[in-house]
Amino acid sequence: MLQSGDLAPAFSLPDADMESFDLLSTRGRQRVVLYFYPRDNTPGCTLQAADFSDHEDDFTRCDCIIVGVSPDDCLTHAEFRDQHGLSIRLLADTETEVARLYDVWQEKEVDGVKKMGVARTTFIIDKQGVIRHVLRDVTPRGHAAAVFKLVKELDT
Numbered sequence: 780m781l782q783s784g785d786l787a788p789a790f791s792l793p794d795a796d797m798e799s800f801d802l803l804s805t806r807g808r809q810r811v812v813l814y815f816y817p818r819d820n821t822p823g824c825t826l827q828a829a830d831f832s833d834h835e836d837d838f839t840r841c842d843c844i845i846v847g848v849s850p851d852d853c854l855t856h857a858e859f860r861d862q863h864g865l866s867i868r869l870l871a872d873t874e875t876e877v878a879r880l881y882d883v884w885q886e887k888e889v890d891g892v893k894k895m896g897v898a899r900t901t902f903i904i905d906k907q908g909v910i911r912h913v914l915r916d917v918t919p920r921g922h923a924a925a926v927f928k929l930v931k932e933l934d935t
Contacts, residue, residue: 780882782913787813787904790877792848792870795856800846800870806908810843810933812926814901814917815883819851819859819869823899827919828859832866834923842906843930848872849897903929 781788791801805811814831816824831838831845838845845867851859856869870877875897878884883900886893899919903912903926912929914922 781902781910783910785910787811787902787908787910788877788880789908790880792872792877793853794871795853795860795869797853800868802904802908805844805904805906807906808842810841810906810930811904812838812843812845812901812930813848813881813904814845814899814926815848815878815881815897816899817897818849819855820862823919824849825859825863827899827917827922828865828867828869829863830919830921830923831926832864834927835866837927838930841927841930841934844868846870848877850875850878901926903933905933 848870899917901914
């Protein structure tokens with residue numbers, strides 16, 4: 780399981796506009812808030828994405844980009860983004876390869892039924908590509924503010 784101090788595994792995924800995002804391209808240039816969420820258009824996922832979008836300028840001032848990843852496809856991401864006025868980049872991990880790479884594809888129990896799904900998890904990655912914080916079992920409300928506080932502390 781990935782933890783603070785580990786090098787963030789490299790990956791490349793398409794975003795809502797079908798443009799490729801490569802994590803390695805951020806090395807030496809930007810910090811990354813990489814958050815995994817279960818599905819577009821669910822209440823918690825919408826709240827989380829909207830909250831990050833609302834505070835994106837604050838993160839940008841700290842040389843930090845926000846990237847959300849779920850198993851939804853590019854078209855679903857585009858509709859989700861447009862419907863809710865989201866500005867953050869949403870990546871399509873339709874084969875759950877990156878979710879598995881980051882150990883967030885896990886068995887969950889919902890209404891007594893066990894199935895595989897994305898565990899809501901956020902990784903804060905520094906400019907050298909090192910994971911500085913891992914936040915597991917995230918509660919969407921207030922999460923963006925808590926993450927921003929941790930990003931700001933990277934400067935101290």
